[in-house]
Amino acid sequence: MTADLTALTSWHAPAWRGLKAGVLGAAVVGFAAADTLVELGCEVLVVGERATEERTTLLDVIGARLALGDATAQRDALEAFAPDLLVVSPGYHPDVPALAWAAEAGVPVVGDVELAWRLRDKTGAPAEWITITGTNGKTTTTQLxxxxxxxxxxxxxxxxxIGSPVLDAIREPDGWDVLVVELSSYQLHWLDQTRAEQVSPVASVCLNIADDHLDWHGSAEAYRAAKGKVYERTRLACVYNVEDAVTEQLVRDADVVEGCRAVGFTRGVPRVSEVGIVExxxxxxxxxEQRRTSALELTTVDALHEAGLSAPHVVADVLAASALARAVGVEPRAIRDALAAFRLDAHRIEPVGEVDGVRFVDDSKATNPHAAAASLAAFERVVWIAGGLTKGVDVEPLVAAVAGSGRLxxxxxxxxxxxxxxxxxARHAPGVPVVVVPHGETGGVMPLAVEAARTLASDGDVVLLAPAAASMDQFTDYADRGARFAAAVRDAIAGAGGPPAP
Known part of the structure; x- marks a missing residue:
């Protein structure tokens, strides 16, 4: 037996009770899915490669079964369980054995985002959804x-x-007016737009598109197609980046609700139906109403500078967030006041300290070439700390552009x-001095990198950690990489007899 998805479009649908539900993945999203399904009255089996001791205990406490093993073992466990429905965690590649089995067996597969949309009426009137994606800037725009x-x-x-599963948000007792949902390309991949019951946000944005996660999606075209799903069924405003023609084309290609508007954001002077910057x-x-002849002031560039939001790529995020907020009627004064109080998260173009006239900046979150390019463009002269897992992305165009800019x-x-x-x-910047840090032990990487950068930097330069690559080859994650960089800078400042870094 397989689930009839047309009967599973509400938290209160009787068809959930007694349903056999498999969950692929035992990490944060997998646990949220299992917890949700158990609460609905389903019989639940979670499969995965590994699970923390805490999640293993919690799954047992809530009454979900857990089967751990390699990809083949996961498939075998699901086949023996014979679920009516399979919920897949975002990172699972479509060709893993468990999903191949589900396709052969005719078992419906849904992602966590689609499941949350179907269940969004638990606490009464469903919240509106604003959906946000893009190669870079998703989290900052979501927070803004x-x-x-x-x-x-x-x-x-x-x-x-952004770190808190949408399945947890829709189950919180008091409910919400608006959920601001950050969506990765993996999560968007698992949205099946052929189904009648699918996400229909009030407003949506794809901030930018550059090659990323090509090792997972298989091609740039597949990656872009996944990102474009963010605009499907949008009801009021599809927000796009005027400076990125791909995002505008994704809006043109989307099947939206009649009456939905295309709204651009630009760091230049805005045309009608855009937000932007004038003087x-x-x-x-x-x-x-008077958009053909008038404009509403939201804030100033000086105010963004005071709030630490003046880097060009951050200004773009501010404009995108402003467009989304205005789409649902947020007043300009509220936008201005929110921006004045806002502070970027750690490891996002974050000043770390200064030694001998050289500033050190941590943008460890720049995990792909597109993000690194935006970060590098924010400074006049840079000693660039780069490298890590490239995820199948060609770094040569970035290096060529940086070398040609004269900033390096x-x-x-x-x-x-x-x-x-x-x-x-070596090909594109033969005159630029380069130091390659021996990979060795994790703890020694950043002290060596900071020491090398100091030897290359002159008074007025910025040493910028903008790796243009993922971190997991040497570090736990981008935050670990950034924290180790900051610690190494603090040690360098102390060794130079300078004041403590903030």
Whole structure:
């Protein structure tokens, strides 16, 4: 027996009770799915490669079964369980054995986002959803949008890929006015737009598109197609990046609800139905009746600078968030006040300290070439610390662009396999000094990198950690990489007899 998805479109649907539900993945999203399904009255089996001791205990406490093993063992466990429905955690590749078995057996597969959409009426009137994706800037834009909504008096919650599963958000007892849902390309991949019951946000945005996660999606075209799903069935406003033609095309290609508007954001002067900047003032020319002749002031570039939000790529995120907030009626004053109080998360173009006239900046979150390019463009002269897991993305265009910009004073290459960066720098920046850090032990990487960067930097330079690559070859995650960089900088400042870093 397989589940009839047309009968599973509400938290209160009787068909959930007694349903046999498999969950693929035993990490954060998998646990949220299992917890949700058990609460609905389903019989639940969770399969995965590994699970923490805490989650293993909690799954037992809530009454879900757990089967751990390799990919083949996971498939075998699901086949023996014979679920009516399979919920897949975002990172699972479509060709893993468990999913191949589900396809052969005719078992419906849903992602956590689709499941949450179907169950969003648990606490009464469902919250509106604002959906956000893009190669870079998703989390910052999600946080900014949420802050604007809260400042306007809405009960708003950031969730999804930002770290808090949307399945947890829709089950919170008091409910929400708006959920601001960050979506990864993996989560978007698992949205099946052929189904009648699918996510229909009030407003949506794809911030930008650059090659990323090609090892998972298989091609740039497949990655872009996944990102484009964010616009499907949007009801009021599809927000796109005027400076990224791909995002505008994704809007053109989307099947939206009749009456939905395309709204652009730009760091230049906005046209009608856009938000942008006029004479150092951020303005809205989209969400006012007199938009052909007038604009509403949102904030100023000077105010963004005071809040630490003036890097060009961060300004773009501010504009996108402002457009999303205005789409649901947030007042300009609330946007201005929210931005004045907002602070970026750690490891996002974060100043760390200064030694001998050289500033050190941590942008460990720049985990792909597109993000690194935006970070590098924020400074005049840079010693660049780069390298790590490239995830199948070609770094040569980035290196060529950086070399051609004249910004590069030197480069320090980290990573277990530094060859891609090392070879690209040799080809495109032969006159720029380059130091390759031996990969060795994790604890020694950043002290060596910071020491090397200091030897290459001159007074007025910025040493910028913007790796353009993932971190897991040498570090736990990007936060671990950034924290180790900051610690190494603090040690360098102390060794130079300077004041403690903030």
């Amino acid at each position: 949008t949420t802050a604007m909504l809260l400042q306007d008096g809405r009960r708003a919650r950031a969730c999804g890929n 150092e003032v951020l303005v809205d020319r989209a969400f006012l 004073s030197g480069a320090v290459v980290i990573g277990r396999d530094p060859s891609a960066f090392e070879q690209a720098l």
